[in-house]
Amino acid sequence: MMNRHGILLLVAIGLVVSSQQMYTAKYHVEIRQPTLAEGILTAQRDVGEPVADLHEPYESDGGKTAASDTVSAPGGREHEHSHEADVESGIGFHHHGPHDHGEEHDHEQAGEGGGRSGKHDPHEAERGPAEPGCCSPAGPAVSPGLALVLRQLGFAELAANLLWIQMDADSHRGLWHRVDFALALIPALDPSFIDAYLLRAFLLDEYQGRHDEALAILEQAVKRVPGRIELWEQIGLVCFNHDGRHGPRRRLEQALEAFLHAADMPGAPSHLVRMAAVTLAAMGRREEAVRLLTMVEKEAGRPAEQRARDREMIGRIRSGEAF
Amino acid sequence: MFPRIRLIAWDTFLDVARHKMLTVHLVFVGISLGLFNLFGHFATTPTLEYRMIQDVGLSIISLFGFLISLFIGSTTLRDEILHKTAYTILTLPMGRWELYAGKFLGTLLAAIVNVFLMLGLLAGLLYLKFGVLWTGFHWVVLFMLFEFAIMSGMVLLFSLSDSLIVCFSLSVFCVLLGNMMDHVRHLAAEAGIPLLIWLTDLLGWILPNFGLLNIKHKILTDLAISPGLALSAGFYVASYLFFLLVAGSWILGKKDL
Numbered sequence: 001m002m003n004r005h006g007i008l009l010l011v012a013i014g015l016v017v018s019s020q021q022m023y024t025a026k027y028h029v030e031i032r033q034p035t036l037a038e039g040i041l042t043a044q045r046d047v048g049e050p051v052a053d054l055h056e057p058y059e060s061d062g063g064k065t066a067a068s069d070t071v072s073a074p075g076g077r078e079h080e081h082s083h084e085a086d087v088e089s090g091i092g093f094h095h096h097g098p099h100d101h102g103e104e105h106d107h108e109q110a111g112e113g114g115g116r117s118g119k120h121d122p123h124e125a126e127r128g129p130a131e132p133g134c135c136s137p138a139g140p141a142v143s144p145g146l147a148l149v150l151r152q153l154g155f156a157e158l159a160a161n162l163l164w165i166q167m168d169a170d171s172h173r174g175l176w177h178r179v180d181f182a183l184a185l186i187p188a189l190d191p192s193f194i195d196a197y198l199l200r201a202f203l204l205d206e207y208q209g210r211h212d213e214a215l216a217i218l219e220q221a222v223k224r225v226p227g228r229i230e231l232w233e234q235i236g237l238v239c240f241n242h243d244g245r246h247g248p249r250r251r252l253e254q255a256l257e258a259f260l261h262a263a264d265m266p267g268a269p270s271h272l273v274r275m276a277a278v279t280l281a282a283m284g285r286r287e288e289a290v291r292l293l294t295m296v297e298k299e300a301g302r303p304a305e306q307r308a309r310d311r312e313m314i315g316r317i318r319s320g321e322a323f
Numbered sequence: 324m325f326p327r328i329r330l331i332a333w334d335t336f337l338d339v340a341r342h343k344m345l346t347v348h349l350v351f352v353g354i355s356l357g358l359f360n361l362f363g364h365f366a367t368t369p370t371l372e373y374r375m376i377q378d379v380g381l382s383i384i385s386l387f388g389f390l391i392s393l394f395i396g397s398t399t400l401r402d403e404i405l406h407k408t409a410y411t412i413l414t415l416p417m418g419r420w421e422l423y424a425g426k427f428l429g430t431l432l433a434a435i436v437n438v439f440l441m442l443g444l445l446a447g448l449l450y451l452k453f454g455v456l457w458t459g460f461h462w463v464v465l466f467m468l469f470e471f472a473i474m475s476g477m478v479l480l481f482s483l484s485d486s487l488i489v490c491f492s493l494s495v496f497c498v499l500l501g502n503m504m505d506h507v508r509h510l511a512a513e514a515g516i517p518l519l520i521w522l523t524d525l526l527g528w529i530l531p532n533f534g535l536l537n538i539k540h541k542i543l544t545d546l547a548i549s550p551g552l553a554l555s556a557g558f559y560v561a562s563y564l565f566f567l568l569v570a571g572s573w574i575l576g577k578k579d580l
Contacts, residue, residue, distance in 0.1 A: 005420075005573040012566035017528045019559040020535075026555045027535050030548065154502040154537045158382035161375050165365045190378075195371045230370075 151189055160190035179203070187221070194228050197221035205238065211247030214238060232262035233272065240279055242323070252283045270306040274313050282323040289317050327417050331425025332432060335399050339433040344394055352387045352441050356380050356448055373453050380445040381463065384438070388471050389498060391437050396478025397490050399433075400426045404580065413580070420572035427479055427568050434475040438467050462548055466538050469560040473531045474498065476567035483574050500526070501533035531563055 150159035167182035183203070186196035197217055205214035215238050222231045238246045239255035256279045263272035273296045280289035296302060297310040339345060365375065400423070403409040412422055442464050446456055477497055481490040500507065504527050511523040536556065538548060 005569065005576065008569045009566075009573060012562070012569045013529070015562035016559075016566045019555070019562040020528060020532060023552075023555045023559040024532075024535060026552050030552050152503050152506065153499065154385065154533060155382045157378035161378050164375070168365050193374075195368070 147185065147189060156189045160186045160193050160196075163189065164193070164196065187224070191224045194221060194225055194231055198230065198234060201234065201238075205246055209247070211238070211249075214246075227265070229262050229265050229268050229272075232258045232265070233275075236262065236272075236275060236279070240275070240282070250282075252279055255279045256283065270302065271309075274310065277313060277317065278323050281317045281321075286317050286320075290314055293317070324417075324421060327415075328421050328425045328428065331412070331422060332428035335426050335429025336432045336436075339395050339399065339429070340436075342398070345391065345437070348387060348391050348394065349437070349440060352383065353444060355383045355387070356441075356445055369453070373449070373455075376452070377445075377449060380448070381467075384441045384445060384467065385470075388434075388438055388441065388467065389474060392434050392471050392474040393478055393491065393494055395430055395433050395437075396475045396494070397482045397487060399430050399482075400479060400575075401482040401487070401490070410580070419575045423572045423575045424568060427476060427571060430475045430479050431472050431564070434471045435468055438464070438471050442467065459548070462538070462553065465553060466536055466556065469556060470533055470536045473533075473536075473560060473563055473567070476564050476571075477531065480567050480571045480574070483571065483578060497530055498533060501531045502537070503534065504530065504532045505534050536560070 147159040147163050150156070150162070163182045163186050167179050167186070170176075170178040170182065180200075180203075183196050183200035186193050197220070201214040201217040201221075204210040204217065215235065218231060218235045218238065222228075222235065225231065236255045236258035239251035239258060241247065241250045241255075244250075256276060259272055259276035259279055262268055263276055273292065277289040277293045280286070280292065293310050293314050297307050297314075302310075400409070403412075403426075409422065413419065446460065450456055474494075478490065478494045481493040481497075484490050484493070508520075508523050508527055511519045514520075
């Protein structure tokens with residue numbers, strides 16, 4: 001005959017199974033993330049790329065660097081996620097690009113057939129020149145394999161951060177194929193790592209001329225992380241396409257929608273409304289633009305400095321300036 | 324009955340708090356969290372710096388939390404049995420299950436306090452550096468508590484085995500498998516071997532599914548989860564703790580002391 005403990009144990013097992021079933025059902029509805037492989041496949045399917053070869057980065061870096069031949073680097077700029085300050089200097093556009101530590105990345109290398117550029121690399125003195133086929137001794141060495149293991153152990157966020165650091169080191173060495181790979185992998189590990197989307201979109205847009213793909217990445221990012229102002233703002237900037245910097249097309253309707261959406265979000269920077277107004281002006285809807293700015297300028301709580309900029313922008317829109 | 328259990332639980336908690344190893348662990352956690360401020364060096368924006376420190380901090384806490392749970396769970400009852408101090412307690416008019424329940428609750432309390440200490444340290448560092456805390460912080464605290472409560476209870480159960488190595492191995496194995504359970508089940512399903520599928524399903528129901536309790540990515544993305552989900556997770560964790568308590572009491576009752 002079963003004793004009291006045995007019965008309790010059976011009850012406990014029953015409780016565990018039923019509660020786990022309940023929780024799993026709720027979890028799958030509310031939380032479930034795509035598995036890593038699904039994430040990579042979805043990410044690449046969405047931007048129309050071939051499936052990444054997980055082994056590629058392990059092969060000879062020196063030889064593989066040529067894979068990024070198509071990158072057209074105009075002059076070793078630091079990667080800036082948002083680079084539209086020149087739309088209008090008075091707009092007060094928030095510029096959240098360069099690394100805080102003020103180092104430059106070797107963007108030139110990719111444009112020179114994969115060989116190392118003659119540009120001074122601030123890290124080279126410390127670590128020596130990059131060796132083909134292996135990682136620089138002084139640089140971090142996070143393999144995607146380690147990232148996968150960490151992910152499986154429940155440390156997906158740590159893996160994404162470590163890959164970001166590795167990506168930083170790779171970009172300093174001009175290992176662009178590895179940078180591309182890391183930037184595709186980071187969001188698959190941690191879909192909320194928006195800097196990876198922003199940087200990847202920037203590299204595609206600025207250095208490879210793949211403007212539509214860059215926009216597709218940003219659009220995919222806002223689907224996954226809809227609550228981040230930076231993403232909407234960047235979509236607006238790419239679609240606004242001041243001076244044809246982001247390809248031949250201007251998508252003003254989409255830009256307007258993105259700016260207005262970003263401006264409506266809590267904590268949105270004040271300049272976003274001006275960006276929306278500038279977009280309206282670019283669409284030929286100058287009266288609407290003026291009305292919008294007049295309305296926000298009168299809002300209680302708008303800082304005096306911003307009001308002055310709003311008034312300045314109203315003047316420029318009325319003057320018929322082309323945006 | 325309850326005063327006896329409470330007394331043993333409190334004594335267990337004080338015992339853990341007095342242990343030097345725990346202090347050493349917490350110092351390591353402090354150093355690690357402090358060092359990971361350096362992650363900000365790689366950030367392109369203050370927002371990224373914040374999230375890098377936060378992500379790495381939470382991962383450090385997860386790792387050390389597991390180590391601390393392993394240390395607490397494997398020593399509290401096992402040491403008492405090895406040093407034969409458990410016999411003194413068992414001469415009193417109380418059941419073995421009461422001793423186990425007391426140890427179980429004391430261990431849980433110690434694990435919870437440790438998680439609070441570590442998360443408090445991280446939150447303090449973040450607040451000092453940035454002046455803000457992320458919105459979903461309380462959810463992170465809650466789910467980490469869930470994870471470590473199960474881990475501690477599980478290690479306490481395994482500590483009833485004859486060897487410390489067996490206890491450590493089983494604990495590490497269960498934590499690894501618990502984190503990878505969905506993937507293991509998926510692999511078994513892909514392999515299409517009915518016996519393997521049945522076995523992995525069985526394991527899936529019996530072992531704690533830590534993968535389901537790790538919701539950091541969700542919290543850091545959307546900053547919130549629904550109270551319904553938290554409640555259902557709480558019910559799952561409570562059921563699992565009850566199962567561990569009953570299983571442990573049963574094994575201790577059968578153990579030849």
